[in-house]
Amino acid sequence: MSSSATTIVAATRPPSAPRIRTAVAGMLIFVGTEIMFFAGLVSAFVIARSHARGWPPPGQPRLPVVATALNTLVLLASGAALASAGRAAATVFGRRRALRRLTGAVLLGAIFVAVQGLEWTRLLAFGLTMRSSQYGSFFYLIVGAHAAHALAAISTLLWARQRLARGDLTADAFTATRVFWYFVVGVWPVLYTVVYLA
């Protein structure tokens, strides 16, 4: 009885019935939780800094503001390249163009993570560690959490690139992947301003 009723409903449903893109919806909900995660970290950092006598604490190295600003531009360029790839994928027979731009976005993202890693090795050599001070703990926690997200997002972009090259990447999966990378790109300027500049 109920299965026949379902069949009738499915058969009479108009072809333009509302459809939720579940992959994109799921990614948006996930990104929402990630935004709250970073908001919690930033809040804890701001409160710890407000209680400190001096910030950065005496004897601790200063963060590389200019080099990271240039690296931020690289990350933003990666986001722009991915947006361009999304536009190319939306056009008819735009797969090859989308593939080239997606590859560019992945490379720029990888450059960003590599430069961050180089910065970290220099800061560690200057004595800024997780245990050296609250300053170091928060720096590595916040920037490290972002780097982990960047690596995860680059992995998903590589997966999308592979599927796109084979010609079996769905539009919804590509949109969901892009949403994750846009989050990684979009949250970084906020973290840079709070951790490096303020």
Added chain:
Amino acid sequence: MSTDDHSRPASRDDRRRRRPALLATIALTVLGRAAPALACPVCFAADERARASYLDTAVLLSILPLALFAGLALWLWRELDRGRSGPAEPEVAGLSGDRTIR
């Protein structure tokens, strides 16, 4: 034979009637003896900068989830609205649906 009510033992109804007064007396005694806990740093951190930070982060963490829920609701509404308005244009067809990108 005189009947003196005061000499009678308290009945169950009397005890039930006195219970709120007894509880209030206990609560007031406990509250009066309790020392301030000072668990919340805002209450004892006299630093104005710290208080401003607490206020800013409280506002951020209160408004952000509401904004996220509103954004998701808006996206869902637009998604359903787009579905009702008919099939997408051929140029933007790749942006929707579960078809592969060609």
